[in-house]
Amino acid sequence: MESIILRALVVYILVFIILRMAGKRTLGEMTAFDLVLLLIISEAVQNALVDDDKSITGSFLVVLTLVFADVMVSLATNKFRFLDSVVNGIPLIILENGKPLQDRMDKARLQEDDILEAARKTQGLENMDQIKYAVLEKDGSISIIPFHLNENGIKPDIIKEP
Incomplete structure (x- = not known):
């Protein structure tokens, strides 16, 4: 089970970095192409998240880990202004x-x-x-x-x- 949590965290970080490098406009106003790309990315990382574990428990752990990571990033960016500018950018x-x-x-x-x-x-x-x-x-x-x-x-x- 801990390997599922670790894989979910690694995938979260990698996808976050890739989407951040894609730029603000990509996330701010998605085109049809952007939506298709996002769907393909989600399909591509699915196996990295769950591997051979097709159980409800495994899926629940992945979802819980991803939500937890997102909440932690949100709390950290609210507390540390520098981190907010790195993660979310600046106007x-x-x-x-x-x-x-x-x-x-x-x-x-x-x-x-x-x-x-x-x-x-x-x-x-x-x-x-x-x-x-x-x-x-x-x-x-x-x-x-x-x-x-x-x-x-x-x-x-x-x-x-x-």
């Missing part, structure tokens, strides 16, 4: 003052269309010039902070530092 500004930060977008595998889609859905904005900041959040979603218009409905000038 990343991907657009500032209407200008995409291309190096950050490339790293996150985002396109300008992704930002515009989030701007339309959440703020009803139509173009990049209306966005003060776009932030790729830890969960993979994109938050949009629009420019605030002055009383005449005009966007204030962007202040540039020397």
